[in-house]
Amino acid sequence: MSTSRRILRLRVNGQPREVLARDADTLLDVLREQLGLTGSKRGCDLGTCGCCTVQIDGEPQLACLTLAAEVGEREVTTVEALRDGEEFAPLQQAWAAAGASQCGFCTPGFLMTTDWLLREKPDCNREQMREALAGNLCRCTGYVKILDAVERCTRSQGACPSEK
Amino acid sequence: MQVPDFILRQPATLQEAITAAQEASRPPDGSHAPSAPEQGYDWLGGGTDLLCNYKWRINQRPVVIALRGVAELQSDVAGSLAAGRTLWQLENDAEIQRRYPALASTAALVASPLIRRSATLGGNLHLDTRCWHFNQTAEWRAAHRSCLKAEADQCRVLPDPGDVCVAAYCGDLAPVLIAYGAVARLHGPDGERRVPLAEYFAGDGIRRFAERRRAELMVAVEMPADAEDWRVNYRKLRLRQTFDFPEGGVAVGLQWESGNPGVIAAARIATTAYASVPLLHPEVVELLQGQLLDQDLADRAGALLESLVQPMKNTSMSPSYRRKMARVLCRRALLDCSPHSSS
Amino acid sequence: MSDYRSTVGQRLPLIDSMEKVSGQGTYIEDMSFPDMLYARMVRSSESHAVVEQVDFAAAAEIEGYVAGLAPGEAGTGIHFGVLPISEDETPLPAPKALHSGCIVAAVAAESERAAREAALRVEVRYSVLDPVVRPRDALRETDHPLHPTTVAGTNLHKAVDQEFGDVDGAFAEAATVASGEFRFDGINHGFTEPIGCIAVPEANGRMSLYSATQVPHYLHRALAKVLEMPMHRIRVFKPLVGGGFGGKSDPFPHEMVAALLARKTGRPVKIIFDRDEVFLNHHGRHPTEYRIRVAADGDGRLLGLDSHSRIDGGAWGSFGVVTTYYNGVLSQGPYRIPAFRYSGRRVYTNKPASGAMRGHGAVNARFALETCLDEVAEQLRLDPFDLRAQNALPPNTTTLNHLRITSTGFLECLQQVRERSGWERKFRQLPHGRGIGLGCGFYISGSALPIHRTRTPQSTVHVKIDVDGGVTIHSMAADIGQGSDTMLAQCVAEAMGVSMDRCRVFARDTDTAPLDLGSYSSRVTFMAGNAALRAGEAIRRKLHKACARLTGLRADDFLRGANETYVHRDDDSVRVPYADALREALADNGALIAKGIYRAPKLGGSFKGSGAGLSPSYSYQAFVAEVEVDEETGQVRVDKVWAAHDCGKALNRLAVEGQIEGSVHMGLGQALSEQLVFLNNGQLQNGSLLDYKIPAPPDTPEIEAIVVESNDPEGPLGAKECGEGALAPIIPAVANAIHDAVGVRMHEVPMTPERVFKALEKKRRAEEKLRAGS
């Protein structure tokens, strides 16, 4: 069968991006292989690790199970955009300070889910964090320091990422 | 891993979707020979089931018709839930939480929160059946040479399967919707038909539906007017608190005698993951009807259900354990319904 | 007096953490090279078969196909392996495929997609042999052993028999004996980053291999052997690695295949495994059958230990010889055991190879021992804490098998968790269905014997400082996420008395780094850390000489002072800033360089196998778990874990806690949900992250990491390991808590709901029988 391709006009991290992609390419394929945005990781490619999590219109989504051609006009945000120039987001700073990255491979995915969570529930407690992060796996940290990092960014503890 | 090639169609209306399906299922030679209903295309909801299967080269088709853009699937009309709604929306919708609490809470038990962001109601109900010998990579299956539902002509679960596939239906929502008495609204080239979900599924792990018509899709799930009068509860057997498909799932729906809460006027019991389709259990319903719901009745209903389900050895927990757990799931789901229970 | 402020014991973020949170960190899958090809492995459909023929004709028709690599081609049959005593792997079958899914050939193509399509079309003809799947069958004689090197025509790979003291006498005089037969399923490392590598044939004829590896040096050696090139013609480069846990600590066939394909095509070749291939590559924790007896006198003093293990090695040797020893040897602590017998058998089977995994060799044996100790305590009506405390190995002793015990914080570990967990008001007092349990541990802090017999130090670290004032550190210690780069920076900065941000660590490249054996056996902090300290001190001595020149005082009288200064020991108004000292030191001299080395002291006895388990120091643990058991379903919920670990000295508290917490999480996975499942023919059933069940956030309890510091006399600044020992104790802690909750002893791990349910059913039946009988 011949390969069906099309030109996609995406909005990624605030920029219009045009790519030629197969109909069957996932958003993760396009981000990593065509746009050079390798921050989003491919841990399983089957929805079972969350390493590929990006935001689409501000909501966390698995890039490995999203067809690029289905993204349409929606705004895609990847981990690369959390940082504002020189300035790291409070969440990123908290992540480092709390020791929430060890090998760091799960980190981009966790950050993208957490960034949404803190916007949505700036007062979340650890139980709610566990629930909200139930689609992200980490093999290094036992999640303790990940929850510590999120906690540092809750409204009572510090700056919310939305107020960055 | 890469999804193998297909042509993606992105219709904007129901009619366009149906037309796309008709085109895709026409044999390549242009003749009008009857073809299998799904030959040539698959519908695509959130893709959280389909794309995983495609990546492992399971039953891919040349055309995929995405339903995301189909307006009719995106918004509810009175009394029904659009098939394109995501499970995330279902679990977080205040109206659904109020009217169909078991639906909202069950949606929250499916897969993981990230998957539920894209997973749709329609996709969940049509979730392909699962089996340890089927949900494997192409290379694994080739080495195993083993699956009726994939490329082979034998089965590793049943010694002598004939052409019957025992892959398990593992959707969480179907039993709950059945317990509410929901009705599927389907659209095809010949217009709309309505089928109670309780009668929608039938057959084995390959055929799966009582009647499958070419180019037909599910537009919505209609909730009956009396759905709110039913107490519905669902219990799910799984190892982890997230990700895992049900290894067994029991939904019960009860209606009390009027003026007599606790006495069962009508009951519905549906299970998932125990067979290739969601099962109804009239024997258990019969046992419950007219009785006062108490510990003893719940025990007996559980025991009866345990004797009725016949899981196969094709998921991660053993059939005997899954069967025994049917009793516990059923008893707990029933007791959760009791008038004094908080849920 | 010096006013120097040390960083030791602070909470220091990893030096590469901003790279990681920004998404800029480069892992192997993120790298590419001009004109790069993608390779895809062709995997065996047979569990045990001679590969007769590989046909690329159909594959070659795929657009973009470039080359295939088949058994028989140059290099594909050369043996390699991490241990020189069992070099039994080959890049491609020579001539046998040894497990379903092992690599039998490979194709390289212009795109990943083309490589995949092509690989699916490669036709392989096999002549099939009967597979050996069950370990007990592997002990029988056979016409077709997996390897020609096996023992006496069977599939036995390694036998270990050790006996010290009067074991039979101990059991004869014992007041009580606890025993059990235990079964452990295989466990996979489950790191989130799939395995991968890129081989680059350099224009000057050299070969570079970029790989997600924890052992660049062993990989370097293996490549030299397989490529038949001198080591200096080969370069190994390690990018950021997304977790290893032992699963990236062998040289692997795919790394050889990448290099061979790169040589064949003259182009860079990239291989990234899919998740299922990571499971097939495996080299994880051995499936194990373990038999054990423990004897004690009436007061609870341990008299003897008698154990036997049969471990399922799968297709290759890997670290298996070491595993076979460790399963016995490492039960010699943290208790004093006067009589000890152990026999271990490792067999080859037609399954993915087992190898080293976090807590290597100690985890399953530890479970058996700690469960039996709980039983001894129960039989003697002793508190499990008291039983353990009274048998604790004292500091500065030697075990029966000549392990040298120096620092130990074991008693403090016990005391800490006992208090913090509220043990006194919980044990045997929680309502039925809830329970609390104790598990302890003991682990090596670096294997004292290097794998290859050599007098080269196990770790060497180079430090360079130049006019920019930055501190450049070269090492081949492999940071795989555990934070060894940060540890190196801290040790050098500490030794020099400068700030850590001056340090930049280059621990990636065998071309520039001095030798280090890599990240395994929990050796890096102890060995590379000592080397780094020494390098830092050596360069500081040069700076002190400069201080002497500047002040006319004696070099030896300078100490590290506050704010990167060197201060006179008797007069803190005499103070030379680092920058001034450096300028003076560079004058007429140029960049300063220094090195530090570490070589373990000579240790141990002279009996056969005396080298196994030797370590310059040992870590100790006491963990408590509190659980809830659903008696109707067998489901176990761990509510809270208290984990006290003696790491000698916490150089960096954040990192030490992180290692403890991560180990506990991984141990909980093995305890409750993770297991590899095989079909009768040895084919792996559940090679996916859906079916191999790693605990997710909602499955993981709060873990209270408690750092205990015994200040090791030989450790760098007193430190010893914390990355591996902290895994084992949690599993028996959970089992003992289950017993406290519902009165069943679990002998199979993982303790899945189904297994707990079965144990409960068995107990109910036994109780009914008893009632009927009375």
Ligand SMILES: Cc1cc2nc3c(=O)[nH]c(=O)nc-3n(C[C@H](O)[C@H](O)[C@H](O)COP(=O)(O)OP(=O)(O)OC[C@H]3O[C@@H](n4cnc5c(N)ncnc54)[C@H](O)[C@@H]3O)c2cc1C
């Ligand atoms: C890791 C993981 C864990 C999971 N765990 C669970 C679980 O616990 N419980 C569970 O129920 N599911 C689980 N799933 C499966 C799946 O995510 C959900 O069932 C989801 O609801 C499927 O919806 P979808 O829209 O993504 O389906 P799709 O993948 O888009 O479609 C699934 C099937 O339905 C068909 N289809 C879709 N929409 C329609 C329609 N409107 N009319 C007719 N046919 C249609 C498609 O053609 C396809 O055959 C899991 C999946 C993964 C990857």
Ligand code: FES
């Ligand atoms: S890569 Fe998308 S969930 Fe694992």
Ligand code: FES
């Ligand atoms: S930090 Fe390694 S997987 Fe999370």
